[in-house]
Amino acid sequence: MPKKSSNEFSLVTSGLCHSFGKGAATLEVLHDIDFTMRRGELVILMGPSGSGKTTLLTLVACLRRIQKGHVQLLGQELSGASEKILTRMRQRLGFIFQAHNLHSSLTSIQNVRMGLEVHGPDALRNWQKTCGRVLELVGLGDRLDYFPAQLSGGQKQRVAVARALVGCPDIIFADEPTAALDMVTGRQVVELLRKLADQRGTSIFMVTHDHRILEYADRIVKMEDGRIIEDSSAKILMK
């Protein structure tokens, strides 16, 4: 069990393993991962495909059950946690996925509202103002009533970012958030995340292949074959 203080660290894993399949076909994709992330830190996780990045992300983000090892997320042990606790934890997180996963029947502002509605009726007071402001923040103040089909790929991804931000999450998990974006908008999205980390102390955990955004990271973690092979401060790496 990690003894590190949960005030300083938003995420601590120790001895985390994960495997897929059953019996003889069992394949272990994560081996003994020890990893920490501080509050307000922007960590980028890199590695070739199949190295276990996304599996690690889904495990620590309460999207998959822990099989072996421990994960402490915002002070809560996830290993063996009930569905109810996992659901409550998810509500404290923000997610940005590779595909935007916006609901096609909802307008931009309604999609963003979904990120707020999960916190209950109290969060919905002045929801139009709250959601409008976040959409303005991502540069879509003039696209509030557009359906996803009427937006470009970049715009859709920014709506998804707004949806992740609107609930003021403690941690944001992002899986290839810039994959569908051009350089300029990709940069804008990551700059926005950087600002959140600095101003609000939000921790950002990002899986990416995109080398153009590495300069925004505090730390870069590299994975290969289910192990962390390098964990370094970004500034050292850049040199």
Added chain:
Amino acid sequence: MTGLLTRLLGRLPIGWLQLFHNKTRLFAAVGGVMFANILIFMQLGFLGALRETSVLAHRTWNADIVIVSSDFQSLRTVNSLPRSRMHQALQIEGVKDVVPVYFSTINWTDPGTNQIINFRAMGVPAASAAFLDTSIQEQVRKLSEPLTALVDVETRQLDPKIVETIKSKGICEIEVKGRKMHLTGTFSQGASIDIDGTLIMSDQTFFEHFPSRSSGTPSLIFVQCESAGPDSLQPIVEALNRVFPETDVKAYTKDESVVVEHKFQTKQTPVGFVFSFGVVIGFIVGLVIVYQVLTTDVQDHLAEYATFKAIGYRQKFFSGIILEEALSLAALGFVPGMIVSLALYHLAETKTALPMEMPWSRLVLVFILTVAMCAGSGMVATKKLSHAQPADLF
């Protein structure tokens, strides 16, 4: 509407928005529910007409209690009983009068139209008070004239010329199985599924037409009591059943005889079974269509639902969306289904001379069935979502 639903549900009406976003699917689904509704409404309509028309005759009877043969099932297959029971009944306290009634059927071919009409012939003593309806009762006295009869104007396929002749000349002469019959009056009762119409005649005329029948073997005995309250009738029915040998005849109140007839028509005739079966089929068709639409809809939005699950929405939220879709479909399909059914009822009524009525209870019943059908399908459709971990849904 969206604003209203948002306020009502305390959340965005995603189910509703989802339904309206895909118009083709919406039309297919509403059409399906509507179709199922029409099917159920029509079958219930025919079943109701079957029930209602089978007791149209009963409603005209001036009888508090009827005595029937012990094997009695329905007016359709009525057997005769000994006349002596009539005199025994008169001995019971509270019995005011008794009337022997004779039933049989005649197939009459109208020479004018070549149409075969299946009449139920009813013979009553011309001096008796066998009918509640005074317009019929007044005409019955005149039936003491030999070979006269009253004809039901609502008889199925009855040549309107016959009714016109009766109205203008006061008499219309027809020939039934080689015997003359003078139609001297009309009344209004209505056809049933198995009988096209009714002829009312005196018992003497009845015996002329059915030589095998005699005054010793009536089909039914009407019993009129001094007081007709249900409390006073029941002891008399019990007293009658005590006096009569068990294997011979039995007594029912008129209301009981209506219930017996309904039960026979809906449970024991093939027609009753066919219509009841149709209701079940309609329900299943609706169930399958709504299930298909909702599962396709869940499938199409799986990625979005997984996202919602990932950001912390509970299972209850998804069941809510599907239920909302199901209930919207129920409401949207029910209204046009009801309107089309009412039009079809009207059409069926003119085509078959069967009374197709839409009682409130049927509207409520079918609406409840529709909601149950949609909600049931919806619940099965959400099952796919309930056990999946959000990561597996990507």
